[in-house]
Amino acid sequence: MLLIKNGKVLTMAGITYEKGDVLVAVGKIQAIEENIVATEEMEVVDVKGAWVMPGIIESHCHIGIMEEDKGFEGNDTNEATDPITPQLRAIDAVNPMDTAFKDAVEGGITSVMTGPGSANVVGGQFVFMKTSGQSIDEMIVKEPAAMKIAFGENPKRVYNSKGKMPSTRMATASLLREALTHATQYKAKKEKAFTKSEDFAVDFKQEAWLPVLNKEIPLKAHAHRSDDILTAIRIGKEFDVLMTLDHCSEGHFIADYIASSKYPVIIGPTLTRRSKIEVQNKTFETPGILHQAGTLVALTTDHPVIPVQYLSKCAGLAAKAGLGIEEGLKAITINAAIICDVADRVGSLEVGKDADIAIFTGNPMEIFTDTLYTIIDGTIVYKNRANN
Template sequence: MGETLLIINGRILTMAGKVLPGGCVLIENGKIAAVADQIKIPEGRDTEVIDASGCLVMPGLIEAHCHVGITEEKKGMEGDDCNENVSPITPWLRALDAVNTMDAAFDDAVRAGITSIMVGPGSSNIVGGQFIFIKTKGRRIDDLIVKEPAAMKIAFGENPKVNFADQQKSPVTRMAIAGLLREELFKAVQYQKKKQAWQASGQDKDKPSDAPFEPDFRMECWLPVLEGKIPLKAHVHRVDDIFTAIRIAREFGLSITLDHCSEGHLIAGELAREGFPAIVGPDLSSRSKIEVQNMAFKTAGILHKAGVLVAITTDHPVTLIQSLPLCAGLAVKSGLPMEEGLRAITCNPARICRVYDRVGSLEPGKDADIAIFSGNPMETFTKTMCTIINGNIVYRAENF
């Protein structure tokens, strides 16, 4: 798996607290083997040397919330598998079964230095289904998986209201959205308790179980959420929706990510005290709905300064995936510190998506997902010179 590569002479930005002005990165068997000022070419192995003189070498960029491959470009309904919008509660759906790796957006991502993405259902339903965290290069989705399931999508506000009002069925109010979600989570908790009791009784081999139990496919998908293995991924724009999402998460003792968080800057102190991370954006799009009327690039900076862990999202195809570094740059222009802009598209989304053990920084033992840029990727005229995923060169600019 992967080639033996040695990157030399680059400005190495590890995103783990170390910057090497003219350093090296050694890649072996798809993993980062070493990061240092000087690394000798390994003996006895064919090693390709990549001279990154004058370039910035950093972890591959990460998109923490998008619909690449599940809402394909230019294919209309045939290529749109994002929302099973005839039922408000569909937790058993898996993005794994709907992402088309032949979508052109995957190639756009690779050419932009984006090496991994969090992909999942949209926000037409209260519960949309399971997200998946994957790499951006390959034809078989099963081979791209980093974490699956990676999160459970839930949505508040306009999208489920409008979708089901048009169908003349509940929910048509924010009260109903919250009520139906609570009902579903209550049932999931009861199912978990029943299963745990059955499992406990089965430990005594001499005593038959007196608690009959039948697995429920619909409920099983909630167990990773209830056990804290994956978070709720909440579509929230308005202040009231943000607080409702947090309220319900607290009621059931669940972890949550606040996706979009368009009015987060209005309640930054409160969110910092709550301690949940925010995935901010897509701010490079029109204010097409009432709930995004206060959307602004300043949100990320204000949240960060308050102490919230922040990632930037394009929400592709709302904003195109390749604009991810530009969105981070515009957030920096509006107050997010430069270093945090880079963190918001590398190590921060890796932490938020719970895959930091594999991606998000250049450290020995992690996946060799690396982007080499002609300069700061958040600047408009910067070019992607090389993209490496799992130790394989998947994109290389001409004359590099």
């Protein structure tokens, strides 16, 4: 058992304890109170007023699948040989030994949504996982967790260079509609065959679409420019599927349209140069504008575009630009968990949830704040020796 004492406990569930304790056992949070009496079987960590929070969540990245300093051998992000690859699974490419996971843990990041890139119209399945472990099979929280799709410059550029579709935005949308139409027909045929107890030839590629069509996972839509965001929304509504709008760099231009769609957004990477035409209008004001319009907002580094450990600092810049401190913290904890559909396990400090906890010297969105401890499933996986 682990007892964290005397912390400023920000549960991200509507309650903050100025001086609170958190009891952990068997990988879960057992109690959160103002004064839990220590017993002999408990390991006690007195944090002396430090901020105790849910572990930070990165809701869109490529950690482990685009490894640090490995070049081609460590980059399995895009299978850029076919624009439609729903059958690809991130779990078959993520390397838990990627050194970026160590950086994530030291930044208080306890879980991530990671997966394929945006070269393809349909890139494959994401996984939601913890950031500490040796086997991805033991680190998984949800798999599959989302189906990656992409609009805008990236699929156009990649396949125009190959002389094949898509080389226009029209073709990108057409290929996605075609894939979803075939998947819908496949689902109907499979259900009909099951009802009549008939033989049915399973198609591995089409099977990957079923969690999307059954609304078990969302389409994870890479879309920067406002017209691409609206195309993503249009197609999502046509096929009645769940969707997250990822990057959303021009979302502030169409905030009311996004809010009316009810699709949540994952904004970023914003702490980078304007390297492409479609990100010319990106700004840290976007999260605040979308939040004010009524949209659920999370933030992303899009690691390795921005190193994953700086997610909390991106939240600080968004908070400064209009999102506010409370929503800035939510955007990297409970909001991210809700958007990734894992809020039953992570994203807030509540009894029964996973004991994923980050302890900071102060507000993690501030530049001089240090991580003191990172705890995943009740185990201390990082301890800052300089502060202990």
